Amino acid sequence: MSRSLSAKSMSSWLSQALTNQRRWGDYLAPFRPWWQPQKSANLHGTRVVSVRAESDRVHTYVLQPDRRWPGFVAGQHVAVQVELNGRLYWRTFSLSQAPSHWQQTGLIELTIQTQPQGTVTPQLPTLLTAGSRLRITPAHGRFTAPKTTAKALMIAGGSGITPIRSMLQQWVHQNPTHDITLLYYNAGREPLFKAEWSALEQSMPHFRAVMIDTETSGLIQPQQLLSHCPDLSQREVFMCGPAGMMQAAHEQLLGLGLDPAQLHQESFGQAAVIPANAGHDGEPVSVHFSQSNKSINSTGSHTLLQLAEQADTLPNSGCRAGICHQCKCRKTKGLVYNTLTQQHSDTGPEDIQLCVSIPLGPVSLEL
Ligand code: FES
Incomplete structure (x- = not known):
């Protein structure tokens, strides 16, 4: 919580905090010191050390999480909890620097682009200044860099470069002889971290960075991929960017004969997808909410x-991606499928995360 919270917003925040909880322990959360991890939601007190402007709408926040924060693998993300006008908001961002940097300094970086129509990101440059405090989750995500890779193609679009930067920094740290091609797409904007890519080309003999402005060169195309990367089939491909670009790149790469096992891409924010083997037959099933008596x-x-x-x-919710556990709810009966763990539940009572659970039969929830 910001120290500059006004009396009005303090009262609004406090009343929300005291009326929107399910467990007794949660009522004490507003009074917990910022540095003490919030065990029920697995949150970690974090201090803003400094802020760097990367461009007019992109900032890098250098953060110091508490000492219990467990670390991360290059490519992962964290959910961040910030308080705005008395309300708590969650947003998920990739860690943009190498894990080795955190291991050496205890500091992490989040590089965040302002979404002009957004509720949270336009406020961050004034909300998160040196000395401010916030809470973050442990790192999550399966879009991660293997410890080593002989040859890789990295494809990034706009701010999708952030997990790619983390992976590249980690590989440079471990083995600067990796053979890596980076294709970085931007629409009429200066690429982020441009000086770093030039420096990497100097320090890594087999690293090549290609900056592509889609306003002059057009969107991603198969011929363009092949011309920049003729040995595509020999490479692991890691890509992160806007959904439309990722879908086009995915189809083009498979069309060029890439083995799907070689393709790794970021997937947060995607709609729930039920695999064919999940067991849902498309027939309507009833979900009953016992406390509100709605179905x-x-x-x-x-x-x-x-x-x-x-x-x-x-319902309570936060990250909507299975990270923050704010949506945890008691299921009293019924079978559900967890899209994150790809596991089926039992049919009896248990706590589940609503945002990553899909009912496979009649389900009853304490909500
Ligand atoms: S809303 Fe964060 S885990 Fe469900």
Whole structure:
């Protein structure tokens, strides 16, 4: 919580905090010191050490998490909790520097682009200044760099460069002889970290960075991929960028004969996808919310969080990506599929995360 919270916003925040909890322990959360991890949600007190402007709309926040923060693998992300006008918001961002940097200094970096229409990111440059405090989750995500790779193609679009930067820094740290080609796409904007790519070309004999402005060169195309990377089939491919670009790149790479096992891409924010083997047959199933005595039918295309919101049951939520555990809820009966762990639940009572759970049969929730 910011120290400059006004009396009005303090009162609004306090009343929200005291009326929107399910467990007794959660009522004490507002009074917990910032540096003490919030065990129920696995949060870590974090201090802003400094802020760097990378461009007019991109800033890098240098953060010092508490000493219990468990570290990360290059390519992973954290959910960040910030307080705005008395409300707590969650947003998920990639860690933009190498794990080795955190191991040496205890510091991490988040490079965040302002979304002009967004609620949170336009406020961050004034909210998060040196000395401010916030909370973060442990790092999560399966888009990670292997310890070593003989040959790699990295494809990034816009601010999707941040996990790619983390991976590259880690590989340079471990073995600067890696053979890596970076294709970095931007639409009429200066590439982020441009000086770093030039420096890497000097220090890594087999690193090549190609900056592509889509306003002059057009969107990603198969011929362009092949011309910059003729030995594509011999490379592991790591890519992160806007959803449309990722989908086009995915189709083009497979069309060029790349083995899907060689392709790794960032996937946060994606809609819930039920694999064919999950066991949902498309027939509507009923979801019952016992505390509000409401029900809704599901055909398997929505998470329980989305269904609960459609039913107007006011569930708690944060990251919507299975990270923060704010949406944890008691299921009293029914079978659900967890899209994050790709596991089926038991049919009896247990706590589940609504944002990554899909009902596979009639389900009852304490909500
Ligand atoms: S909303 Fe964060 S884990 Fe579900």
